[in-house]
Amino acid sequence: MKRTEAQRSALMMRMARILSGLFLLAFVTSHLLNLSLGVISIEAMDNARPVLTGIWSNPVVGPILLLALIVHFILGLWSIYRRPTLQTNLQDSVQIVTGLLVIPLMATHVVGAASLGINGVNFNYAVATKFFWLDQPQIGLLQVILLSIVWIHGCAGLFTWLRSREDMRSILGWLYPVAVAVPVMALMGYAEAGRGVLIDAQEARTSAPSYSENAPQTATRTPPIIPYKVVKEVTNQIIWWSLGLAALTLAAREVRVRLHPFEHVQLKRGDCAPIATTSKLTVFDSFRIGNQPHAGLCEGRGRCGTCAVRILASEFPLPQPTALEIKTLSRIGADEDTRLACQLTPSGGSVEVEPLYPADYSFKDKDITETAQPGTQPELQT
Numbered sequence: 028m029k030r031t032e033a034q035r036s037a038l039m040m041r042m043a044r045i046l047s048g049l050f051l052l053a054f055v056t057s058h059l060l061n062l063s064l065g066v067i068s069i070e071a072m073d074n075a076r077p078v079l080t081g082i083w084s085n086p087v088v089g090p091i092l093l094l095a096l097i098v099h100f101i102l103g104l105w106s107i108y109r110r111p112t113l114q115t116n117l118q119d120s121v122q123i124v125t126g127l128l129v130i131p132l133m134a135t136h137v138v139g140a141a142s143l144g145i146n147g148v149n150f151n152y153a154v155a156t157k158f159f160w161l162d163q164p165q166i167g168l169l170q171v172i173l174l175s176i177v178w179i180h181g182c183a184g185l186f187t188w189l190r191s192r193e194d195m196r197s198i199l200g201w202l203y204p205v206a207v208a209v210p211v212m213a214l215m216g217y218a219e220a221g222r223g224v225l226i227d228a229q230e231a232r233t234s235a236p237s238y239s240e241n242a243p244q245t246a247t248r249t250p251p252i253i254p255y256k257v258v259k260e261v262t263n264q265i266i267w268w269s270l271g272l273a274a275l276t277l278a279a280r281e282v283r284v285r286l287h288p289f290e291h292v293q294l295k296r297g298d299c300a301p302i303a304t305t306s307k308l309t310v311f312d313s314f315r316i317g318n319q320p321h322a323g324l325c326e327g328r329g330r331c332g333t334c335a336v337r338i339l340a341s342e343f344p345l346p347q348p349t350a351l352e353i354k355t356l357s358r359i360g361a362d363e364d365t366r367l368a369c370q371l372t373p374s375g376g377s378v379e380v381e382p383l384y385p386a387d388y389s390f391k392d393k394d395i396t397e398t399a400q401p402g403t404q405p406e407l408q409t
């Protein structure tokens with residue numbers, strides 16, 4: 028099928044968002060895995076560092092990572108701007124909010140790590156753990172919160188993407204336990220490494236007047252190329268700019284929705300030509316107005332179940348089914364990705380469906396259970 032220019036650019040943006048998201052998720056996963064080695068020792072963390080986290084500061088990978096972060100953030104804002112509604116399910120809401128917080132929270136880590144590299148400081152886990160547990164525990168806590176938020180955002184995005192791919196849904200069952208295990212192991216590693224540092228510091232205090240007297244002397248340090256004040260200023264600028272962009276996007280979206288109260292919907296099924304409709308109409312009405320016959324023995328009352336469609340793809344989350352729709356779907360034994368065309372009003376974007384019953388279906392048909400996936404034959408209830 029030939030795609031329009033708008034469809035091609037939408038597809039390219041979606042691919043760029045998925046690829047940049049996967050790249051960032053790989054970055055976070057490698058950091059969490061490196062942290063989890065803290066349950067063995069800080070030395071084990073540092074031994075694995077060149078492979079797990081060191082590669083991200085490589086002169087080639089580092090700029091790609093930065094580009095992925097910017098691209099993912101900008102495309103995320105664009106997706107929020109285009110959303111017909113922000114009233115959505117819990118997973119989607121979590122993904123939106125955590126996505127807006129990724130750059131503000133990552134700014135401290137990214138700018139800090141970059142400035143240390145430029146200043147020639149070898150900030151390994153032995154130094155970092157002492158810094159985060161003894162010198163700046165609030166920054167250490169921020170790093171843990173950051174990793175958790177980025178991880179939650181990444182997993183929510185990954186699961187949403189995999190669920191939309193029929194050929195990859197089977198691996199979801201394996202990924203759910205991994206999604207929980209990785210951050211838990213990382214937190215255990217971080218806590219265990221910190222515990223060791225605190226014990227060492229306590230022992231040093233009991234055998235000497237104070238920890239600070241045993242701390243490495245810094246008086247002979249050469250002045251940093253990038254002073255701490257500049258690092259802090261750059262970090263604050265990134266945080267405020269990203270939060271400002273997020274606020275601007277939400278405001279622009281509000282204006283757009285108020286100016287155009289009804290959203291455009293692109294409805295597609297099989298090889299039929301796509302129907303351009305609006306968020307005012309149900310899928311059932313859109314097919315009928317678009318002269319594409321569709322089964323519906325109760326004429327859209329939500330009772331017969333013969334208008335059921337399987338949702339193959341939806342650009343935006345669909346509205347939750349009403350009690351009547353749930354009851355009918357349950358009676359016909361529908362899968363969770365099945366909806367009643369006569370009750371479903373997409374809020375906007377493109378939606379692709381597959382009818383479960385032939386357009387000319389009648390209750391006299393004998394082969395309904397072979398034609399349709401639901402396990403029970405529909406019945407007309409008055």
Ligand code: FES
Nearest residue numbers: 323327330332369
């Ligand atoms: S037309 Fe009967 S349930 Fe939709």
